[in-house]
Amino acid sequence: MKDSHVIVDLKSHGRENRGIYYSDSHRINIFLSSHESVEDLFKTIQHELIHHCIDLCDEEMDEDQEEKLIFTMAWADDFLT
Numbered sequence: 001m002k003d004s005h006v007i008v009d010l011k012s013h014g015r016e017n018r019g020i021y022y023s024d025s026h027r028i029n030i031f032l033s034s035h036e037s038v039e040d041l042f043k044t045i046q047h048e049l050i051h052h053c054i055d056l057c058d059e060e061m062d063e064d065q066e067e068k069l070i071f072t073m074a075w076a077d078d079f080l081t
Contacts, residue, residue: 006052008045019044021051028052043074 007027014031018040021028028048035041050070054061061069 004056006049008048019048021048021055023051023055026052026055047074 003026005026007025009027009029011029011031013033014029016034017031018034019028019030028045030041030044030048032041035044047070050073051066054066054069
């Protein structure tokens with residue numbers, strides 16, 4: 001199994017993205033200026049951490065498949081209740 005450590009960096013300003021995961025360095029950058037609330041920020045951190053978890057499992061997915069899976073997981077509570 002790959003090293004499960006991940007580094008999360010919070011950036012005050014940056015890209016248009018809310019967050020980005022770098023699989024080569026196991027690093028996540030979260031751009032604070034792209035968020036409207038703490039809850040929104042936590043959702044982005046969770047989203048990027050799921051990218052890391054998928055990477056650890058050595059699953060072969062293209063970017064669209066990975067984003068669809070993460071989106072579905074994020075809304076699972078709402079669909080199940």
